[in-house]
Amino acid sequence: MRRAHTVETVRAAEGALMARLPDGALMARAAATLAVVCARTLPRVYGARVVLLVGSGDNGGDALYAGADLARRGARVSALLAGSKTHEGGLAALRAAGGRAWRPDEEPERADREIGAADLVVDGLVGIGGRGGLRPPHARLAVSAREAGAPVVAVDLPSGVDADTGRVEGEAVRADTTVCFGTGKPGLFVDPGAGHAGRVVLADIGLGPDLPEPVLEAFDDGDVASLLPGPGRDDDKYRRGVLGVAAGSEAYPGAAVLCTGGALRTGTGMVRYLGAEPVASRVLDRWPEAVVGRADPGARVAAWVIGPGRGTDGPAAEELRGVFASGVPVLADADALTLVAREEADPSGREAPTLLTPHAGELARLLGADRADVEARRLEHVGRAAERFGCTVLLKGSTTLVATPGRPVAAATAGTPLLATAGSGDVLAGIAGSLLAAGLPAHEAAVCAAQVHGRAAVEARQGAAISATDLWDGIPRAVAGLGEDNDQRRRR
Ligand SMILES: NC(=O)C1=CN([C@@H]2O[C@H](COP(=O)(O)OP(=O)(O)OC[C@H]3O[C@@H](n4cnc5c(N)ncnc54)[C@H](O)[C@@H]3O)[C@@H](O)[C@H]2O)[C@@H](O)CC1
Ligand SMILES: Nc1ncnc2c1ncn2[C@@H]1O[C@H](COP(=O)(O)OP(=O)(O)O)[C@@H](O)[C@H]1O
Numbered sequence: 001m002r003r004a005h006t007v008e009t010v011r012a013a014e015g016a017l018m019a020r021l022p023d024g025a026l027m028a029r030a031a032a033t034l035a036v037v038c039a040r041t042l043p044r045v046y047g048a049r050v051v052l053l054v055g056s057g058d059n060g061g062d063a064l065y066a067g068a069d070l071a072r073r074g075a076r077v078s079a080l081l082a083g084s085k086t087h088e089g090g091l092a093a094l095r096a097a098g099g100r101a102w103r104p105d106e107e108p109e110r111a112d113r114e115i116g117a118a119d120l121v122v123d124g125l126v127g128i129g130g131r132g133g134l135r136p137p138h139a140r141l142a143v144s145a146r147e148a149g150a151p152v153v154a155v156d157l158p159s160g161v162d163a164d165t166g167r168v169e170g171e172a173v174r175a176d177t178t179v180c181f182g183t184g185k186p187g188l189f190v191d192p193g194a195g196h197a198g199r200v201v202l203a204d205i206g207l208g209p210d211l212p213e214p215v216l217e218a219f220d221d222g223d224v225a226s227l228l229p230g231p232g233r234d235d236d237k238y239r240r241g242v243l244g245v246a247a248g249s250e251a252y253p254g255a256a257v258l259c260t261g262g263a264l265r266t267g268t269g270m271v272r273y274l275g276a277e278p279v280a281s282r283v284l285d286r287w288p289e290a291v292v293g294r295a296d297p298g299a300r301v302a303a304w305v306i307g308p309g310r311g312t313d314g315p316a317a318e319e320l321r322g323v324f325a326s327g328v329p330v331l332a333d334a335d336a337l338t339l340v341a342r343e344e345a346d347p348s349g350r351e352a353p354t355l356l357t358p359h360a361g362e363l364a365r366l367l368g369a370d371r372a373d374v375e376a377r378r379l380e381h382v383g384r385a386a387e388r389f390g391c392t393v394l395l396k397g398s399t400t401l402v403a404t405p406g407r408p409v410a411a412a413t414a415g416t417p418l419l420a421t422a423g424s425g426d427v428l429a430g431i432a433g434s435l436l437a438a439g440l441p442a443h444e445a446a447v448c449a450a451q452v453h454g455r456a457a458v459e460a461r462q463g464a465a466i467s468a469t470d471l472w473d474g475i476p477r478a479v480a481g482l483g484e485d486n487d488q489r490r491r492r
């Protein structure tokens with residue numbers, strides 16, 4: 001699991017570590033790893049044209065020292081000094097190693113040409129000291145780097161991405177690889193920042209012992225594989241968990257079928273579909289293994305999924321209140337969230353695990369916030385919703401985030417835009433509901449479901465476009481694949 005800390009925490013930890021180390025030792029560690037990653041990115045270092053984008057702070061210093069290392073190995077290194085000042089030690093090291101340095105604001109076209117002809121661009125414009133959108137010389141360099149064909153390695157984080165939130169105001173560097181120092185920064189795992197970071201490589205500079213709990217944990221396949229419950233030898237269908245599904249309505253019968261399929265394919269012991277005709281027959285036609293019955297919040301189930309396509313009328317609100325009053329885990333999605341936003345039902349007093357799964361628009365309504373603000377500052381808003389409702393909240397979208405009061409926010413890393421298709425959220429509800437019924441805590445059920453969902457989207461048609469029903473076949477393959485990756489990792 002990759003961990004991320006806020007800038008404030010990183011600065012405090014760096015300060016504590018630096019006090020125990022000789023001057024410059026930390027930057028030397030950072031630059032050494034950066035140089036190794038840069039060298040690996042090039043087919044060959046000798047003769048390669050490397051352009052360093054250098055800002056006025058220590059982020060530029062890292063780039064200069066790494067550039068010096070590459071220059072000593074025969075690379076032709078040119079540093080574009082964009083800041084009002086430049087890290088002196090780094091600049092001296094680069095020059096001593098035979099690298100060149102000049103100011104791009106005096107000859108912007110020449111800078112564009114040099115970046116365009118580079119074999120590698122190293123982004124050392126700003127790191128954790130960046131504030132707001134990139135200023136003009138920096139912004140222009142970020143655009144040229146994006147338009148150039150060369151791979152871009154970002155130092156600590158892509159310049160222009162807010163380290164704590166992932167927010168991007170104006171231009172930002174788009175990296176192929178980001179080498180981050182000491183710990184991840186939340187902005188590397190939360191969109192839009194995550195979409196600019198490329199592959200994230202963590203360079204250990206010895207910060208570990210000085211770091212407190214992270215604010216964010218990025219879950220990958222291996223983390224999820226170790227959490228997923230498999231069927232035990234002496235399990236029966238009840239022990240694996242019976243999931244009650246209160247989804248779908250005459251107007252939206254598909255939600256019932258999609259959600260039930262998501263749960264069954266994740267390996268739930270039994271789905272008890274609760275709803276009226278003709279929807280119940282539609283569910284049974286597609287999933288004869290489901291047990292159907294009349295809507296009844298008192299039904300004996302291990303967990304509930306409620307809301308997808310269910311409607312927001314009086315009976316739907318009454319049903320939701322009844323389900324919230326039950327003592328079992330509940331996942332509330334879609335129409336159920338609308339009812340919560342309208343204060344017709346309230347999950348906040350529940351003691352059993354509770355999971356709300358809004359997209360940005362639904363979260364905005366739940367908090368009385370603006371949708372664009374939610375999308376720009378996803379981490380902050382998902383955390384606020386978890387506090388407000390005293391439960392776990394999964395925020396859907398290009399990065400799926402899961403917040404639970406008192407815990408680091410979890411980010412699922414398997415997201416793919418293939419999922420942006422109608423009904424895929426209904427399948428997610430089924431996957432997560434199945435994991436709740438199997439006994440996973442809401443936080444783990446949510447992040448595991450998001451990871452399986454993302455992976456299923458890719459597995460379903462080998463990366464080609466899917467519709468929501470394709471996810472059904474993708475789920476078992478995704479789960480099997482997660483396990484295989486974990487086995488391979490263990491053998492390595
Ligand atoms: N503190 C430490 O112990 C270590 C820090 N390291 C590096 O140091 C970085 C932090 O260095 P700094 O604190 O000097 O800060 P940065 O180098 O990230 O940025 C600060 C500089 O950028 C300018 N700036 C800020 N926002 C800007 C914007 N939007 N447009 C243009 N210019 C902008 C500021 O005026 C300031 O001069 C880390 O990200 C990491 O790369 C590493 O060397 C590891 C050790
Ligand atoms: N651009 C994207 N990248 C990755 N995942 C996405 C993207 N857009 C949507 N998703 C995912 O697709 C699903 C859509 O769910 P939802 O918004 O409830 O749609 P629906 O109601 O049509 O099922 C969510 O799991 C969400 O995280």
Ligand SMILES: [K+]
Pocket residue numbers: 059123124125126127154155156157158159
């Ligand atoms: K950077």
